[in-house]
Amino acid sequence: MSRAAALALLALAALTALRLLTAFWLPAAPDEAYYWIWGRALAPGYYDHPPMVALWTAAGTGLLGDTPFGIRLLAPLGVALASVLLARAGDSLFPERRPGIWAAALMNATLLFGAGSVLITPDTPLLVFWCAALWAVARLHATQDGRWWLAFGLLAGCALLSKYTALLLGGGVVLWLLLEPRARRWLRDGRLWAGGALAFLVFAPVVYWNARHDWVSFAKQGGRAGRVGAASALRYLGELIGGQAGLATPIIFVLCIAGAAAACRWWIVRRDAAAGLLVTITVPAALLFLWQATGSRVQGNWPAILYPTACIAAAACLGPRWARWRGPGIALGLALTLVVLVQAAFAPLPLPRRSDPTLARLGGWEAFAAKVEEARRERGAVFVAAEEYGLASELALYLPEGVRVVALGDRWDLFDLPAPTPWQPGLLVRSTRRTGAPLWPAARQEGELVRSRKGIEAERYRLYGVSVPSEGPTMAVLPPRR
Known part of the structure; x- marks a missing residue:
């Protein structure tokens, strides 16, 4: 091992240790608590995504218990593996x-991976298996050994089990096979088709689950784009580009764009097949997100799949004038990541909710659950209920053992979870940001509670007295904390 490689591994180990420490310290975000529920109710598919994130949370909590650290244990470890x-x-x-x-x-x-890898979302296993599949196809190109197609198929199938956007990885590789003359020979190799069959077999349980549930997950994720006016389209495009510049950090964002452009030149002018692979995986997906932004808002984490190949292009295809910006870009990115992690963990800056996304997502959940439990006891409620899936999941994670949490909403009808017993009294917790009347029939408002961190309000909630009706909206009793 070279000295540079040894130093890089030491730096990665130190960064992973910092991420694990932060993962231990931070409370669970609402989406993380929701994926913890998935891990307690394992299935081949879910309304929102395929099941890989549920398998990861189930594995982590199986080792470390139903704690935020257990829920997200595999995220920092997985990103370390993806880096290698x-x-x-x-x-x-x-x-x-x-x-x-x-x-x-x-x-x-980048903030997407530097800070984002502390949390567990479907993007985390997607990134790991995306990088693993990219490594497999890179080894295929380097060795010209067709057996690597089997490894690629298996890993690409696992990426599809993580998030449906992994289709863009397979699509990029297929495009490379069609457009790169030196790669077309693989189209006549049975191992390529065996790898594709293996990817489908890995993904088949998700197809089966969707077929049994009216294709609900495919329909939800496939119907994201909509039509908006020109002003909204420009706003969404501006949000997408500005958001990526912030999440990738500005210097690295520019380097990735320049690297992708340089890879295009290498492929066209130098006939470099490796550069062509980076182009077909990166550029069509980037154009798809830009097109989608003309019709609907693109969430900041969705384009994360662009950065593994874009970062390789930035490191490999740019000349010395660009290369001198790599060090400052990495230094700035790591500094910003450290600021975000420190703010999330310790909140040294008294920022309001609108200026601090860590407050809205992570602030004060354990103390808030204690307030909810006190209100439940005062009112003699048998259970606590919530309409928002993230809030219901947080309450199930942080309320004391034995306190039942009832979740409302059609998505819970897709889980194999029990319904609450009719006519029992309960306490409904509902964010004041939700408009309209509660979904729960005959809910009676009985006060308010505030979730805060160091005295700064993160969210305000109304409390309602309720009882379980014999008929009404879909309700499910969430799994208790073990």
């Missing part, structure tokens, strides 16, 4: 330049 695989992929694609360490460093210095 990305570095190996870069070196396999461009063995003369050996850009792997720089590519992994650029990726880890």
Whole structure:
């Protein structure tokens, strides 16, 4: 092992240790608590996403218990593995330049991965298996050994089990096979088709689950784009570009764009097949997100899949004038990541909710659950209920053992969870940000509670006295904390 590789591994180990420490310290975000519920009610599919994130949360809590650290344990460890695989992929694609360490460093210095890897979302296993599949196809290109198609198929199937946007990875590779003359020979190799069949077999349980549930998950994720006016389209495009510049950090964002453009030149002018692979995986997906932003808002985490290949392109295809910005870009990204993690964990800056997303998502959940439990006892309620899936999941995670949490909403009809007993009294907790009347029939308002962190309000909630009706909206009793 070279000295540079040894230093890179030490730096990655230190960064992973920091992420694990932060993961231990932070409370669970609402989406993380929701995915914890998934892990307690394992199924081949869910309304929102495929099941891989549920398997990860189930594995982590199986080792460390139903705690925020257990829920997100595999996230920092998985991103560390993805970093190593990305570095190996870069070196396999461009063995003369050996850009792997720089590519992994650029990726880890973005806020998307530097801070985002502390939390567990479907994007986390997607990133890990995306990088693993990219490593497999890079080894295929380097060795010309068709057996790597089997590894690629297995890993791409696992990426599809993580999030449906993994289709863009397979689509990019297929496009490379069609457009790159030196890759077309694989179309006549049975191992390529065996790898594709393996990917489908891995993903087949999700197809089966959707077929039994009216294709609800496919319909939800496939119907994201809509039509808006020109002003809204420009606003959404501006949000997408500005958001990515912030989440990737400005210097790395520019380097990734320049790297993708340079890879296009390498493919066209130099006929570099490795650069062509980066282009077909990165550019069509980027254009798809830009097109989608003309019709609907693109969430900031969705384009995260662009950065592994874009970072390799930035590390491998840019000349010395651009390369001198890699160090400052990584330094700025790591500094911003540290600021975000410190603010999330300790809140040294007294920022209001509108200026601090860590307050809205992470602030004060344990203390708030204690307030809810006190209100439940005062009113003699048998259970606590919530309409928002994230709020219901947080309450199930943080309320004392034995306190039942009832969740409302059609999505819970897709889970194999019990219904509450009719006519029992309960306490409904509902954010004041929700408009309209409660979904619960005959709810009686009985006060308010505030969730806060260091005295700064994160959210305000109304309390309602309720009882379980014999008929009404879909209700499910969430699994208790073990």
